[in-house]
Amino acid sequence: MTSDSAARLLQDRAVLWSMGELSAPDLVGAACDALVSGLDSPTLRRLAALTRAEAAYDVRELLPGVLDELGLVCPPPGSTAGQEAAARVLCRRALRGELSPRALAFWAHRSHGHELPLTARLAELDDAYGTIEYGGPTAAGLDAEVTVEARRLAAGP
Structure with a gap:
């Protein structure tokens, strides 16, 4: 997978998470996939390192930083x-x-x-x-x- 396709997949999963269509642990898995595919940023590494239990609480805090660092966008939840x-x-x-x-x-x-x-x-x-x-x-x-x-x-x- 190219880094462009990994970025698109991460952005898509962020959109689904923000709309309640994907769980927080699944988004952490997407962050791991993105790292393996060559994407990298400090906050992406922090997101990928979350445990399943931490994900429910910390994804909301970390995701905006990940998207910003990678130049990705995600519309506001519920919009x-x-x-x-x-x-x-x-x-x-x-x-x-x-x-x-x-x-x-x-x-x-x-x-x-x-x-x-x-x-x-x-x-x-x-x-x-x-x-x-x-x-x-x-x-x-x-x-x-x-x-x-x-x-x-x-x-x-």
Whole structure:
């Protein structure tokens, strides 16, 4: 893994953590992965050294310093920008096959309902999965539509 891809992965995991989609110990694991991949900074080393018990308390304090030292950004927790960034991260994961199209649509619907304009189409597609057994669209067709939407969203900023 290149240092650029390690930085992107660390930033993505920071976004997911800030939105409650990733645990603090998992973020510590991401910091370890980043170090192994060649990223380095004093605060990144401190973050990577946290125990599982310490992570729950210290990630919030250390993460801003890590991001600053590495020139990475993470939207504020709970912000619309953070919700949109998390959606894009999960879309990229779905496109890599780490998350099924149906799971992506379900996540968008569960997390944001139809309220977040960026993910509203995914929520509609999640609704459509519920009509399959009643002669609605096929699962394969919906999976394809979710994949198209994931590509569109992943290509965003």
